[in-house]
Amino acid sequence: MALFNQPSGPGTVVGVNVKLQGQLKDSQDIVVHGQVEGEVASERNVTITETAAVKGPVLANMVTVGGTVRGSIEARDKLEILPSGKVYGSIATKELTVRPGAIFNGRSSMSGKAAEKEAKKEKKEELAKMAEKPAEGPELGYEVES
Amino acid sequence: MYYYLQEGTNNWSARQQQEKLRKLVGSYGIAGETVTPSPARTIDELVGVGLEKNYSTFAAVGSDLFLNKVASSLINQRERFGTERVVLGLVPTDLNGEISRWLGLRSVEDAALALKARKVISVDLPVIEPSKYFIVPLKIQASKPFSIKLETSGYTIDAQTTGLQIDRDLNVKIAGRPGPGQLIEKIKHFFTGAPIASPADSQIRTSELKIVTLDSIPVYLMSEMIAKTPVSLKIVPQVLQLVATRGSIS
Numbered sequence: 083m084a085l086f087n088q089p090s091g092p093g094t095v096v097g098v099n100v101k102l103q104g105q106l107k108d109s110q111d112i113v114v115h116g117q118v119e120g121e122v123a124s125e126r127n128v129t130i131t132e133t134a135a136v137k138g139p140v141l142a143n144m145v146t147v148g149g150t151v152r153g154s155i156e157a158r159d160k161l162e163i164l165p166s167g168k169v170y171g172s173i174a175t176k177e178l179t180v181r182p183g184a185i186f187n188g189r190s191s192m193s194g195k196a197a198e199k200e201a202k203k204e205k206k207e208e209l210a211k212m213a214e215k216p217a218e219g220p221e222l223g224y225e226v227e228s
Numbered sequence: 229m230y231y232y233l234q235e236g237t238n239n240w241s242a243r244q245q246q247e248k249l250r251k252l253v254g255s256y257g258i259a260g261e262t263v264t265p266s267p268a269r270t271i272d273e274l275v276g277v278g279l280e281k282n283y284s285t286f287a288a289v290g291s292d293l294f295l296n297k298v299a300s301s302l303i304n305q306r307e308r309f310g311t312e313r314v315v316l317g318l319v320p321t322d323l324n325g326e327i328s329r330w331l332g333l334r335s336v337e338d339a340a341l342a343l344k345a346r347k348v349i350s351v352d353l354p355v356i357e358p359s360k361y362f363i364v365p366l367k368i369q370a371s372k373p374f375s376i377k378l379e380t381s382g383y384t385i386d387a388q389t390t391g392l393q394i395d396r397d398l399n400v401k402i403a404g405r406p407g408p409g410q411l412i413e414k415i416k417h418f419f420t421g422a423p424i425a426s427p428a429d430s431q432i433r434t435s436e437l438k439i440v441t442l443d444s445i446p447v448y449l450m451s452e453m454i455a456k457t458p459v460s461l462k463i464v465p466q467v468l469q470l471v472a473t474r475g476s477i478s
Contacts, residue, residue, distance in 0.1 A: 097387065097404040097430035104383025108433070115427040120383060133427060 230260030231283035235290025242321040252340035279309040287317040317471035350466035404428025
């Protein structure tokens with residue numbers, strides 16, 4: 083029998099003048115306007131607004147950064163860094179948008195079908211090139227004694 | 229047999245609802261003993277009397293605050309009487325109130341039919357430790373903005389606030405400190421239950437929470453002060469056996 087106490091509503095909002103320390107996890111959306119020191123993880127979307135500063139990893143389906151993130155970001159579907167956004171850390175996502183004016187310092191890696199297809203294509207081309215061109219190295223010869 | 233705890237009231241509309249319910253339960257064959265608390269016989273005493281008499285079904289009839297008090301008293305006392313499975317039906321006389329909305333009750337007839345059907349569900353409820361259970365939202369308010377620390381199992385929050393509201397799912401709304409001239413409008417907006425509108429406001433959801441303030445701040449259940457900070461709150465799973473209503477089963 084289903085009961086009353088099922089989670090509903092918008093999830094977590096961290097206000098401008100709020101400082102949160104620790105691990106913030108929610109199955110719903112998370113919006114950060116204030117300061118967070120620690121992991122921010124949602125099963126849906128995380129929005130880090132212009133006034134926000136996050137020090138720690140961010141994990142969600144979709145991540146939008148308008149503030150500052152010092153830490154890694156893993157966006158399962160999409161990551162968008164807005165013009166006011168600053169990201170210092172590695173990012174991993176399927177779809178990446180970096181708006182003009184945004185700052186991103188770190189490593190990025192793309193996943194997803196398009197990225198995998200591209201990687202396979204590159205590998206195939208590389209293999210084809212290698213097959214065309216004989217391997218470089220010392221030539222081996224032998225003499226036949228008669 | 230049912231044990232009815234009926235709030236004594238001078239409110240004409242509430243009295244009409246109580247009278248209507250009395251007639252309905254009589255016609256459904258579920259009338260029982262009806263008691264009304266007074267300064268001489270408190271809710272706690274009357275709940276204790278009902279438990280002593282081994283009633284298995286209690287029905288509270290009255291305002292949201294009254295229903296909340298009966299529910300809390302019943303949860304606290306039933307263990308003492310070894311009657312863990314006692315069932316509570318809630319009949320709010322304020323049909324636009326929080327409990328009516330929660331239970332999906334639109335009329336006294338709805339409530340009477342639910343009592344007659346007596347389908348039982350277990351519900352989780354939050355408690356201000358050690359023993360103050362609540363159904364309607366709590367408010368922590370002060371006349372001036374104050375600093376607050378909230379500790380959950382995963383994180384701690386430090387904030388400046390003008391007030392907090394905590395509902396029965398331990399959804400906590402923290403009103404951020406407003407700019408000059410915005411105070412009245414902001415409090416009005418915040419406590420009408422409108423969605424978070426200002427980036428100064430916060431909202432969290434947790435199953436356990438400790439609230440600490442520098443000075444002791446009152447905690448209100450509707451109009452009544454029930455505690456002062458620091459307070460610890462937690463959700464107690466399946467703590468109340470409730471008569472199911474249309475809105476309580478999905």
